[in-house]
Amino acid sequence: MAGINQQQDFHFFDDVCRFVDKAAQFTDHDKGLLSQIKACNSVYRFQFPIRRGNSFEIIHAWRVEHSHHMMPTKGGIRYSDMVNEDEVMALAALMTYKCAIVNVPFGGGKGGIKINTKNYTTAELENITRRYTVELIKKNFIGPGIDVPAPDYGSGEREMAWIADTYMMMNPGSLDALGCVTGKPIALHGVHGRKEATGRGVAFATRECVSIAEDMKKLGLSTGLEDKKIIVQGLGNVGYNAAKYLIEFGATIVGICEYEGAIYNENGLDLDEIVSHRKSTGSILGYSKAKKEFRNSGEGLEQECDILIPAALENQITSDNISRIKAKIIIEGANGPTTPDAAAAFIEAGGIIVPDMYANAGGVTVSYFEWLKNLSHVSFGRMDRRYAENANKNILNTIESATGLSLSAAQRAIIAKGASELELVNSGLEDTMVHSYHEIREKMVSNNKIPDLRTAAFVLALDKIATSYINMGIWP
Structure with missing residues (x-):
């Protein structure tokens, strides 16, 4: 993100391995098994040409399957001109640990296409996406039981629809073909709630963090989200939805950071007004109700707040700026936004970091629900919604008859209502x-020797993954 320089020597995968090594000290697993867990099982690096006008352009791309302890592997496809092999490997590894932490039965995977989507027409993006999918099919790197992509930075429902269509064309008669990818449009058998799932999950993670009185007392904060001041970095799908649901939960968004700059008002910002302003002007800067604005978005992270939610890209909070971060809690909405050195300094100073592989696991959780829907070929709630409504109505009738109470039509509708797919997914x-x-x-x-939530999360993940290897007989 502009305003915070990406270090050229930054090695994301090494940082993930450092976190794993730190957690491994609190386990008794065999060193060879731990090495297997850390390693990326399959790294597919490839390139292909596309025609642009009267010339050709070479597109560089990757697909990484980090762990096969659970199948299929699962992970998004990132469209970015900054994507590289190290980043894709790191994100695939994080997906493995993320799935284990939230008990989703997938191994970790990730994909990347090295392009800036703004430089291509819709037709060219479709061509790139379909060709990328064909390359994965040729090498058996995609399929409902093999490897299931999803949206990530720079991609969304449209790209997932192109992938699904290409896979179905290449696999005629495959009954479960739509399960080859998640994050699809509802019309193509996606699932309600998937688009906002990651942001909603970040909001749930934040709510749970501040609900623990013992932890909040150490920070000098009250429990609950009411009156909590939050700065969100990134106004994309994750950041916007996280902010939206946090406001519903009672929090106050005081700062927004984007690549063009940052805005701040200690009394609160109107999220929808900011989105409208940005659509009309192309920037969050110039918003009339902001008391402060910064051309360097990094300065926005350093303003007064209780909670900071980096929901943009990795490597945003580093040893260079951690001393200026005033938040007491960091909720990692993005993957790898805090470097190990910065995280250690923040924890040492008494702060709490809710780690990325838990905090942003809402997306893969609901992707799992979509995958289940595609394999079962029936929408959630379709079989029992009306039955539940009728049963609830019978209960209400019995209660009213026995007590003489009379509920209004609106009250009866609320109580008797059967759960929709969206409500079941959100539940x-x-x-x-x-x-x-x-x-x-x-x-x-x-275990009072485990210093922070991230280490605890990795310990949990290592225990679960190691158990899978051992139970499968892969490891003695």
Whole structure:
């Protein structure tokens, strides 16, 4: 993100391995098994030509399958001119640990296409996406039981629809073909709630973090999100939805950071007004209700707040700026936004970091629900929604008859209502995020040598992955 320089010697995959090594000290797993868990099982680096006018351009791309302890592997495809092999490997590794933490039965995978999407027409992007999919099919790097991509930075429902269509054309008669990719449009058997799932999950993670009185007391904060001041970096799908749901939960968004700059108002910002302003002007800068604005978006991270949510790209909070971060809690909405040295300094100073592989796991959780829907070929709630409504109505009728109470039509509708697919998906997501946070925290609290939530999360992931290898007989 502009305003915060990406270090040229930054090695994302090495940083992930450093976190794993730190957690491994608190396990008794065989060193060889730990080495296997850390390693990327398959790294597919390839290139292909596309025609642009009267010339050709070479597109560089990757697909990494980090772990096969669970199949299929799962992970998004990043469209960015900054993408590289190290980044894709790191993100694939994080997906492995992320899935283990939230009990989603996938191995980790990730893809990358090295392009700036703004430089290509829709037709060219479709050509690139379909050709990328064909290359994956040729090498058996995609399929409902093999490797299931999803959206990531620079991609969305449209690209996932192109992938699904290409896979179906190349696999005629495949009953479960639509399960080859998630994050699809609803019309192509996507699942309701997938688009906003990652941001909603970040909001649930934040809510759970501030619900622990013991932890908040150490920070000098009250429990709950009411009156909590939050700065969000990134106004994309994750950042916007995280901010939206946090506002619904009672929090106040005081700062927004984007690549063009940052805005701040300690009394709160109107999220939808900012989005409208940006659509009309092309920038969040110049928003009339901002009391401060910064051309360097990095300065926006350093303003007064209780909670900072980096929801943009990796390597945003480093040893260079961590001393100027005033937040007491960092919720990692993006993958790898905090470097190990910066994280250690923040924890040492008494702060709390809710780690990325838990905090942003809402996307893969709901992708799992979509995959299940595609394999079962039936929408959630379709079989029992009306039955539940009728059963609830019968209960209401019995209660009213026995007590003489009379509910209004609106009250009856609310109580009798059967759950829709969206409501079931959101319920499953909330349950996952709530259960997983307390599982991570309990691991940390039960072993006072584990210094932070990230290490505890990695310990949990290592335990679960190691158990899978051992139970499968892959490791003695």
